[in-house]
Amino acid sequence: MAMHSAIKGKLIxxxxxxxxxVGFLLGGIGEVNKARQTNFMVVTKNTTVHExxxxxxxxxxxxxxxxxxxxxxxxxxxxxxxDNYNQPIPAVLEIPSKDCPYDSSKDSILRRAKxxxxxxxxxxxxx
Amino acid sequence: xxxxxxxxxxxxxxxxxxxxxxxxxxxxxxxESAVRDGYWFMSKARSVMGQKLISExxxxxxxDMVASVSVDCGEVRDDVPVLSSAANxxxxxxxxxxxxxxxxxxxxxxxxxxxxxxxxxAPATDCSLTNDDAETNTVHDSAVASKIKDPLKWFGILVxxxxxxSQAAFKTTLPLVVKLANRxxxxxxxxxxxxxxxxxxxxxxxxxxxxxxxx
Numbered sequence: 001m002a003m004h005s006a007i008k009g010k011l012i013x014x015x016x017x018x019x020x021x022v023g024f025l026l027g028g029i030g031e032v033n034k035a036r037q038t039n040f041m042v043v044t045k046n047t048t049v050h051e052x053x054x055x056x057x058x059x060x061x062x063x064x065x066x067x068x069x070x071x072x073x074x075x076x077x078x079x080x081x082x083d084n085y086n087q088p089i090p091a092v093l094e095i096p097s098k099d100c101p102y103d104s105s106k107d108s109i110l111r112r113a114k115x116x117x118x119x120x121x122x123x124x125x126x127x
Numbered sequence: 128x129x130x131x132x133x134x135x136x137x138x139x140x141x142x143x144x145x146x147x148x149x150x151x152x153x154x155x156x157x158x159e160s161a162v163r164d165g166y167w168f169m170s171k172a173r174s175v176m177g178q179k180l181i182s183e184x185x186x187x188x189x190x191d192m193v194a195s196v197s198v199d200c201g202e203v204r205d206d207v208p209v210l211s212s213a214a215n216x217x218x219x220x221x222x223x224x225x226x227x228x229x230x231x232x233x234x235x236x237x238x239x240x241x242x243x244x245x246x247x248x249a250p251a252t253d254c255s256l257t258n259d260d261a262e263t264n265t266v267h268d269s270a271v272a273s274k275i276k277d278p279l280k281w282f283g284i285l286v287x288x289x290x291x292x293s294q295a296a297f298k299t300t301l302p303l304v305v306k307l308a309n310r311x312x313x314x315x316x317x318x319x320x321x322x323x324x325x326x327x328x329x330x331x332x333x334x335x336x337x338x339x340x341x342x
Contacts, residue, residue, distance in 0.1 A: 114148075
């Protein structure tokens with residue numbers, strides 16, 4: 001399994017509610033590696049913020065993962081971690097969940113992009 | 128570099144940035160729509176099969192589970208050569224693509240390539256391999272390809288049509304996910320370039336002011 005990932009490419013990981021995980025696993029992204037680690041985490045109402053944070057960090061440190069998909073409502077729970085994360089690989093993408101639609105104003109990357117690109121200082125300099 | 132040249136570079140950088148931002152918003156809307164379809168069909172399938180028969184409990188985490196979709200990562204140069212070469216800016220950013228596809232953009236029209244269906248098409252680098260190596264790789268590929276199973280079978284043999292539709296909807300999201308990841312990486316690079324250009328502009332301006340004062 002690990003050999004195959006190494007030859008063919010990296011994985012997409014998911015952190016989210018049951019429907020998101022099952023849906024993306026149906027899409028064919030699920031894998032269990034030799035260490036019996038999965039590339040998905042189902043977040044329920046009993047899952048703690050610490051567990052989500054630890055799972056996110058473990059995905060970030062795994063070198064066979066290229067993209068991490070995370071439900072936006074789950075991302076809100078570990079926003080402080082996502083705001084500090086700025087590595088290109090794995091890329092972190094926030095996706096809508098079944099209950100909460102996607103809100104681009106909450107997305108860490110877009111917020112960072114909009115905030116730092118056009119500051120009041122830039123406009124003052126241009127004027 | 129002249130002051131006006133830097134200003135032009137900043138302008139083109141901002142245009143590129145806004146274009147990328149617009150693409151991100153467009154792809155996000157497409158992704159949301161596809162994911163919503165997936166959720167809807169999954170709910171329909173649940174109403175047919177039963178609430179507990181489509182859940183994480185059916186996912187075989189104790190057996191061998193192999194991803195049928197994977198992503199290639201590589202570094203590419205920015206597609207705005209003027210912007211980066213003139214100002215000597217770093218224009219490399221990470222590019223993701225679905226494994227086996229030549230271009231992330233092409234994947235959307237062609238659908239996601241499944242690992243077990245493209246084992247015959249070897250990448251260009253494999254041309255240098257000896258016959259033995261190639262055979263070994265083929266054996267590995269075929270062995271792993273045999274482990275890849277359709278995830279629909281986790282939920283039974285005769286699954287409702289709505290579950291198949293849900294699977295199709297989630298499969299269409301994967302190329303969008305890759306496109307979004309690419310655009311977000313590009314956005315970061317453009318932001319860095321913008322900051323460098325502004326710094327450069329300020330330096331040139333202060334240099335010109337000093338020269339004028341000396342004269």
